[in-house]
Amino acid sequence: xxxxxxxxxxxxxxxxxxxxxxxxxxxxxxxxxxxxxxxxxxxxxxxxxxxxxxxxxxxxxxxxxxxxxxxxxxxxxxxxxxxxxxxxxxxxxxxxxxxxxxxxxxxxxxxxx
Amino acid sequence: xxxxxxxxxxxxxxxxxxxxxxxxxxxxxxxxxxxxxxxxxxxxxxxxxxxxxxxxxxxxxxxxxxxxxxxxxxxxxxxxxxxxxxxxxxxxxxxxxxxxxxxxxxxxxxxxxxxx
Numbered sequence: 001x002x003x004x005x006x007x008x009x010x011x012x013x014x015x016x017x018x019x020x021x022x023x024x025x026x027x028x029x030x031x032x033x034x035x036x037x038x039x040x041x042x043x044x045x046x047x048x049x050x051x052x053x054x055x056x057x058x059x060x061x062x063x064x065x066x067x068x069x070x071x072x073x074x075x076x077x078x079x080x081x082x083x084x085x086x087x088x089x090x091x092x093x094x095x096x097x098x099x100x101x102x103x104x105x106x107x108x109x110x111x112x113x
Numbered sequence: 114x115x116x117x118x119x120x121x122x123x124x125x126x127x128x129x130x131x132x133x134x135x136x137x138x139x140x141x142x143x144x145x146x147x148x149x150x151x152x153x154x155x156x157x158x159x160x161x162x163x164x165x166x167x168x169x170x171x172x173x174x175x176x177x178x179x180x181x182x183x184x185x186x187x188x189x190x191x192x193x194x195x196x197x198x199x200x201x202x203x204x205x206x207x208x209x210x211x212x213x214x215x216x217x218x219x220x221x222x223x224x225x226x227x228x229x
Binding site (some may be wrong): 023042043044045048088100101102103104105 | 146153154172220222
């Protein structure tokens, strides 16, 4: 059973601070990793993807990947109240092909004004 | 361009009844996924299609669940008979070229199912 683990939270961060979200995965062969954001009552939407070890930056968002530790993280700089949402970590399975993503249960992030 | 369209948005039914959820993917997308989301289990992949052909249905919980994609613009997920534990939000998502590289799944707004 391939698993993706996240702390469910809630994670409370003051406005303007850095929010750090973490994710671990069990499939050592996984190559592609994704962060989705889901507002309450809405559908998930893709924020970022990463498949190389290290950091990948996109605006206020930075994804970090450490395949040796099977660890993915998302940093949100200058957090805004509009960032309050559930953040889902997702992993594409190993073995090639185009299988569906395996999602973690998500971390509920609250940005306090 | 219209996004993924799902219907109904909300469905309340009684145990034992048949439920049919519908999905229209984004035009031109060749992959269609059905996911189920609950608080306890999160977002679970049920089945996915490539060019209208079911590729992996290992996530379908049991024989009460079935899915079809008769053409590139329409898919159904059917539960017969329904049970209270089937209560969840069912999402349909489509993508172009699968999810391996970019992970870009375009989700519909979901169908919230309540089985009494």
